[in-house]
Amino acid sequence: MLESEVHDLSDDADYAASQQQGSASMMLRSDSTKNSPREGAEIVFMKENVAIHPTQFASERISGRLKLIKQSSSLFMTWIPYKGHSSEARLSDDERNLYTIKAVSFTEIRSIRRHTPALAWPYIIVVLSSGLAYPPLYFYSGGVKEFLATIKQHVLLVRSEEDANVFLVNDFQNTLQRTLSSLELPRAVPIACGPSNLSVDESVLNENQGRADNDVNNGSFSATQFPGRPSHKVDPARDLSIHVLEKFSLVTKFARETTSQLFGENHSNGFSERRTHIRNNLDHPRKSSHAEEKTSDESCVALDSQEFENLSLVWGKPRQPPLGSSEWIIFLDSEGRVTDSEALRKRVFYGGLDHDLRNEVWGLLLGYYPYESTYAEREFQKSVKKSEYENIKNQWQSISSAQAKRFTKFRERKGLIEKDVVRTDRSIPFYEGDDNPNVNILRDILLTYSFYNFDLGYCQGMSDLLSPILFVMDDESEAFWCFVALMERLGPNFNRDQNGMHSQLFALSKLVELLDSPLHNYFKQRDCLNYFFCFRWILIQFKREFEYEKTMRLWEVLWTHYPSEHLHLYLCVAILNRYRGKIIREEMDFDTLLKFINELSGHIDLDASLRDAEALCICAGENGAACIPPGTPPSLPLDDGSFYALQDENLWAALKRTSRHSPYPSQNTLLGFTPDPEPVSPVAFLASSLQSAVGASRSAVGDAPAFSLFQARGRLA
Amino acid sequence: MPSRRRTLLKVIILGDSGVGKTSLMNQYVNKKFSNQYKATIGADFLTKEVQFEDRLFTLQIWDTAGQERFQSLGVAFYRGADCCVLVYDVNSMKSFDNLNNWREEFLIQASPSDPENFPFVVIGNKIDIDGGNSRVVSEKKARAWCASKGNIPYFETSAKEGINVEEAFQCIAKNALKSGEEEELYLPDTIDVGNSSQPRATGCEC
Known part of the structure; x- marks a missing residue:
């Protein structure tokens, strides 16, 4: 599927329809028309090019349309990502959908923080009364002011006394009352278990659930999340759970935890049971759903508070099976270049690598080989680097015993390394046993590295970092250079x-x-x-x-x-x-x-x-x-x-x-999203960012509990 | 007020990398030796109950990384120590030469209230190696150094064979206890402020 579909951005309903056709994994989408406020709704504000940055990389953004919708006396906010925007080809639909904001009512919103950095795009952070926040919404076409002005026309919006950039929504009740009322959602807790009290989407949730169950029974969808990845069957129950989790995690995760705290952990079994089920689904993707049922039945009996505690966040993305060789070659062109390194990195991030592939891929991940290198270029580099390694190694190998006697630093370094390699991972078969040659290679590489980077030298912990690299590369020179690449980044860990x-x-x-x-x-x-x-x-x-x-x-x-x-x-x-x-x-x-x-x-x-x-x-x-x-x-x-x-x-x-x-400054605000491609001079960067960082940290620790996921839970505990 | 008596004794083991700090600790606490101990990263500790004159104490023995580069962490780990054990390898002159550095570093970082009298114990480890033939630091030399630093008690051990380990730690515990009690005399009453019971003389047995 991917980005091949014709994009119809004209209407959310069309969008939803195209999604529905696009993939069965989008099933929850099929109801999205219902999510939009229904008859009598009036769009009072609409802004294009409002984007979310799912990662720290400025290039990776999900653009969409922000709307304010008035229905009877209530105001709702929606943000729907565009489908298949060209600059976002790397992002999967699931990822896009994860961030969709569907008709959140302003009764659920506690505050809106406005950020208007001098050198970057303005953005807002919407904080829910639960204390959770949506990711920052970047206004690439401006319009923050109008957005706030429009809200003000429909709901009570007041500036925070403590921070002029924070706007409190409906702040007429006292805070405690609001907090408590937002927590009275016991039935909203197990999304997949029954009706919800969440103000807007009650019916939708149920319908989604019903529909999802049908799909489960039909066992009729596959995941095609990654570019070029061969589509293969996955456990539908797993995807269902993941999907449900992903969709509603933002709002519900918090509610689940706080309600269970409020009502006592013993009373939350129904919900815990469900979560365990979900968790099992995530952890054992290959089990059949019957097996799943069984597991969850068993585990709910044994659930206690300890276990409950262990089920903390469940809304990170599901882990995937490791990247295997058949899928790996899809990332390569005919000459061995990685065509889309970001897609590769993403794939490895979510699943890791089959062990057999590590030898080939680690060098790329570590930056030893460029992603754009061909097979031939990598072979060439390998041989060049091998002789380079031998040269450096020769520097210490040629030290005679007479010279060593007068070279305390060398003797000490060697002694330290020798002491450490014999106690590094000796229980692993690769390093096991007396006179294991791999232990000597470990020593040689570390000693060579201490000459390659004489200033840093050897420090305890380096042998731990090298050991798996040598095990994977199984080649002295290759392991050395991969280690060098790793130490480029981790070297400061060992600074004096x-x-x-x-x-x-x-x-x-x-x-x-x-x-x-x-x-x-x-x-x-x-x-x-x-x-x-x-x-x-x-x-x-x-x-x-x-x-x-x-x-x-x-x-x-x-x-x-x-x-x-x-x-x-x-x-x-x-x-x-x-x-x-x-x-x-x-x-x-x-x-x-x-x-x-x-x-x-x-x-x-x-x-x-x-x-x-x-x-x-x-x-x-x-x-x-x-x-x-x-x-x-x-x-x-x-x-x-x-x-x-x-x-x-x-x-x-x-x-x-x-x-x-x-x-410390926020790199994202000041560098990542700067419209001007010129790099900011470090000093200017520092000076200007000091101010904004103080502001950012205030929002974090001060008035608005944006992102303080666990705050309320702790307060109630 | 016996509950006010300190029952936790904190001991720090210092010395060059690979002299056998982790092994000594494990031999004393667990009566085990392994060739497969990994280099200690950061710090760790083991505890052992010890009895002195009908009183039970918990000896908390801290094992730290031996590389100098990690010494700056010491400030967090050395705090509140009651005794410091300096370990060297009798087969390594350098590890012996470094004892002085370790001692000074400890005094700087732990900043005990009475550095002159802070109890140290020195251990020369690995006497088993090669039947003693590879030994480079003589007992005489080691004892001379200990004497020069205010008569530090000295032990020669083999953590591998379990030789003299128990004796060394008995001494360590005794010194730690002594140090702890001396410290206690400084502020017995501040601890008891706010306690509703009548103040009594310290050392009262109930």
Whole structure:
């Protein structure tokens, strides 16, 4: 299907109809006409080219049409993405649909924050009364002012006293009342279980459910989410659940959690049961739906609060089976170039790679081989690089014992490496046993690297990073160069001043503050904001936390940099969030927390955590990006030396003075979406962004709880 | 007020990479030795209950990464330590030479209230290797250094064979306890403020 259809943008109904024809996986769409307010509705505002950026990449945007619709006395907002816009060919329909805003009533909207950065497109963030927010809506054709003015004509809209850019909707009740009333949705909780109290879409939900069930029974659809991917049957029940989740996660996830808190976890079994079912569907996509039913029946009996807690976010995108060789070749042209590297990265992000493919694809993901290189060019590079490697290796191999005697640094380095390689992954067959030649290769590569990058030298943790690479590449020179490519990004983790680690730990603390303020407050209260308990996670990319295969899976996913270069930080947040209840309930202090985190090793559900991480990353949007200082690994270091100096002296000083407001600019706002392609000078960038970042962080931690997914849950707990 | 008596004793193990810090800790706590310990990243600790004069204590033993580059983390981990164990490998002169650096680094980062009298214990590990033939640091040399630093207790151990490990940690625990009690004398009453019961002399047994 993809983008081949004729686009009819004239009308939402046509849009819905074309969707209906397009793919059975769009089934929920079939009712979308009903979602639009029905008879008597009047469009009071319409704006084209209002876009969402699902990732940090400015190039990836979903454009659509924003409307305000008045029906009787109520005002609704809709944002419907265009179908098959040319610049968005990479985005799947599912992705587009995920963000669709269908007739959200202004009774559900708490506030609208307006952002009008000087160097970028204006955007708004709509915060629901539940505390959740839609992703920022970018007005590429302007019109924020008219949008707000129109709203003002129909509903009570007042500027926040604290922030002139925040507009409160219907703010006549007191906040607590509003919060509580927005939570009285016990039956809305299990979307797929029964009627909902959600104000607009009640009937639609039920119809969707009914229809979806029919489709399940017919077993009649397949997923064709990725370009060029051979269409294959998937478990319909799985897609149904995913679809339901994706569609309604924004509004319902919050409601589910808070209602269960409100009504006591024991009373929420009906809902938990359903969620377990959903989760099972996601986790075991190949089971038949009968098996699914059985599993869910069994598990609902055993559900307890602990388990409930484990079922935190469920709305990240489903993981996929790994990319296999038959699908891989579709990404290549006849000469071996990757034709659409972004599609490849996306595919690998969602599913990882078959082990047999890693050898071929890791070099590309790591940037050792360019995506646009041909088979022949890669072979050529391989041989050139091999002799280059031998040359560097020869530098230390030719050191005589007499010379070594007078070369303390070399001896020490060698000694340190030798001590570490013999205790690196020796339980893996590849490195097992006495006199294992691979252990020697590990040593040789690390020693060669310490000559290649003499300033950085060797540091503990590097052997952990190299081990899977050598295992996968199974070639000394190739492993070396892939390791070099990885260290281009992770090298600062091992800097003597530890600045790479400190900036990541700092960013992590900011992200937790943004995304999970109860946990942040807890850590603050316990004096745990240095996040040293996550040190190992970050230093070696979770290498010690997962079994070998899972580590490789995680790494290839992280290396895609698909939703963010810093997904690993969101992964930290996701895992911490999963255990937040336990951490707080057991009143863990720094010591016990560190112990707890260390002992999580081997017990983290990778796929579920990745889904959460992705959801958090998307949800945090540019506020998340603003938490991460420029140049934070694995971002490539900033070129401009002066900026580095600035960062070292001023920013870190600023950081010490105040931890409340991030002094770091939002790259997205200022660079990513700048209409002017000229790069902004680092100093100007910094100066102008300091202001906007302070604003952004206020929206995160101050008045408007945008993105604070877990805030209310913590408040109620 | 026996509940006010401290029962947790915090011990930090420091020393160069690969001298056997993790192994010593595991031999003492779990009576196990493995050739497959991985290099410690960050820090970790194990706890063990110890008994002294009819009182139970929890010994919390911290194992840290040995590479100097990670020393800046120490400030978070060393805080509140009651005793610091300095480990070297008797087969490595450098690991011995570095003891002084580790000691000083610890005193800077942990900043104990009485650095002059803060209890250290030195352990020379790996005496089993090669039947002692590859040994490069003599016991005499090590003891001389310990004496020069205020008579630091010294032990020679084999974490692999379990030689002298128990004895070393007995001493460590005793020193930690002593350090803890001295510290306690500084602020016994501030802890009890707000307690409704009558203030009593410390050391009262109930």
